[in-house]
Amino acid sequence: MGASVSEVLIDRFTGQLNLxxxxxxxxxxxxINPxxxxxxxxxxxxxxxRMGNQ
Known part of the structure; x- marks a missing residue:
């Protein structure tokens, strides 16, 4: 069980994502092995x- 959150910037002109x-x-x-x-x-x-940024 887990959760994740990301902060992403989106360039309004190019649509490029920056994590x-x-x-x-x-x-x-x-x-057993951390x-x-x-x-x-x-x-x-x-x-x-990486799959989400393609």
Missing amino acids: ERSDLLIDIGES GIDRGQIIGGFYSRS
Whole structure:
């Protein structure tokens, strides 16, 4: 379970999006390996945010 919020600037003339800030809040329960969990969360968020900018 989690939530995310992003602050985006949109150029009114070109329609270009600029991601200014993103915050994530994820509840993963008891973690066996926090480093792997963090990498999976950040990687998934990054790939989805790149898909939205195409």
